[in-house]
Amino acid sequence: MNLLTRIAVMLIALTTWTMLAGAAPKAALWDIWEAHDPGSTIVLDHMAWDRFLEHHVRPGSDGINRVAYDEVTAADRKALDGYIDALAAMPVRSFSRAEQQAFWVNLYNALTVRVVLEHYPVASIRDIDISPGFFADGPWGKKLVTVESEELSLDDIEHRILRPIWRDPRIHYAVNCASLGCPNLQPRSMTAENAEAFLEDAARAFINHPRGARIEHGDLRVSSIYDWFEADFGGDDAGVIAHLREYANGELAVGLSDVSRIAGDDYDWRLNSTRAP
Known part of the structure; x- marks a missing residue:
């Protein structure tokens, strides 16, 4: 394999890895787990x-x-x-x-x-x-x-x-x-x-933190979660922004009233440890 061929293979591999790393799995039901008992009184500990x-x-x-x-x-x-x-x-x-x-x-x-x-x-x-x-x-x-x-x-x-x-x-x-x-x-x-309060509190806390959504110089930047899973949040920028507006407080709520598109997204993959390795 000559040098140009090796470089081409490496570029293809790098491109494929980048696409896979940035892609999120689609929601695809495993149907056996649909089964449930509406009358069950079991309470888990x-x-x-x-x-x-x-x-x-x-x-x-x-x-x-x-x-x-x-x-x-x-x-x-x-x-x-x-x-x-x-x-x-x-x-x-x-x-x-x-x-x-x-x-x-x-x-x-x-x-x-x-x-x-x-x-x-x-x-x-x-x-x-x-x-x-x-x-x-x-x-x-x-x-x-x-x-x-x-x-x-x-x-x-x-x-x-x-x-x-x-x-x-x-x-x-x-x-x-x-x-x-x-x-x-x-x-x-x-x-x-506590599920409803758990979900509502978690949504409000994340969206109102800068890593969830923030206005920078009039532009909206969001967590990459809203890009990876855009389909779950309405399927486009308008759907994501509508979702954010449901939970936004203070300056974020004011800022969201004037935006119609998402300018960019980011995500911090560093471990959530109290001590950096």
Whole structure:
């Protein structure tokens, strides 16, 4: 292979990697998880996850919640594993819809924390390249848990269960990807009872933080979440802006009244750790 051919191959590989890294999976329903029991009275216990969050999630003065990964003890890890194992053993398809939503959100977030802990210290969750595929990035495609005899990845939970079943853009504020640019990992679990307040509070907090949306010199810049998942927020700039206006306060609300397009987006992939590796 001559030099020009090698350069061409490298450029093709780089272009493909860039496209894949910037692309977001589409919501594609895994239909077996549609099953639920509207009459179910089962109420899940998320106390173990609450204890972990209370001890290790630290709200920052900058409005970003960080996780003290370096302070997690062996006993904490054992408790986290026990919580995930307990969820995985549950007959989730026999739950009510409300309990299912809390189940999947908490399982996603607990799995994300565990996968970071298994590879800590890392500068970014994208450095945990355990997903299958040559161009795979991060841990999202790796099968991490088995529920009702089905192996599941983080991508499965978010894009094949949560997004297509609930069709609620606020899901993006509930699941945490362990990055500074991500909506906060809340210091409490989601439950069927608190779900609406959980989602509303998370949406308002993220949108009114500069990493969610901000006006710069009259231009609107937003989190890349609104680009990657634009379809979930109305499908175009107008839909995203309408969503932002629902939750915006103060100067952001005033600024949004005068914009009709999004000027750009960005995202901070650095790990949401209290201590930089």
